[in-house]
Amino acid sequence: MNRVWCATGYHYRCITCEGCKGFFRRTIQKNLHPAYSCKYDGCCIIDKITRNQCQLCRFKKCIAVGMAMDLVLDDSKRVAKRRLIEENREKRKKEEMVKTLQNRPEPTGSEWELIRMLTEAHRHTNAQGSHWKQKRKFLDVCPPLCGGVSS
Numbered sequence: 001m002n003r004v005w006c007a008t009g010y011h012y013r014c015i016t017c018e019g020c021k022g023f024f025r026r027t028i029q030k031n032l033h034p035a036y037s038c039k040y041d042g043c044c045i046i047d048k049i050t051r052n053q054c055q056l057c058r059f060k061k062c063i064a065v066g067m068a069m070d071l072v073l074d075d076s077k078r079v080a081k082r083r084l085i086e087e088n089r090e091k092r093k094k095e096e097m098v099k100t101l102q103n104r105p106e107p108t109g110s111e112w113e114l115i116r117m118l119t120e121a122h123r124h125t126n127a128q129g130s131h132w133k134q135k136r137k138f139l140d141v142c143p144p145l146c147g148g149v150s151s
Contacts, residue, residue, distance in 0.1 A: 006048055013068040019051065024062045028072040033059050 011021040027033050036056035038044060044057035051058050063069075073081060107115065 011067070012071045014062075014066050016062075016067070017048075020058075020062060020067075023051075023055075023058060024067050025072050027055075027059055027062075028069050029074065 006017040006019075007015045008018050008021075009015070012024060016024075027036075032055075036059055038054050038056040040054070042057060042060065044050065044054040046054070046058050046061045
């Protein structure tokens, strides 16, 4: 007998395909299972080909193979989980930024001097106009080591 496997992962405590994962989730979230009925006394064979023919037997098979109803999140729990994930993502992003800034070496005195000389050279060229003024905004900030740069 050839078996057709379509499982994509571990969902609600079972290895299932995306179709069965979605069917089970929708059934629980919308409380549809009480309304399901079977034309054949609950004896349908459910496989990849027949799974859409009987919702009751499909749901019963989900339960029989061990899918856990309590693991399906309702709307409020799903929103809370997404919010927590986003907050954790932002927290890690900020922590990484702080770590990066703390580990970034400051330019040496000679490097600041080189920056000062390049800035002065740039200011004395014909680099005028709004495009260059926008690019130069960062040049007005200079640490005390280089004595500031005058316009």
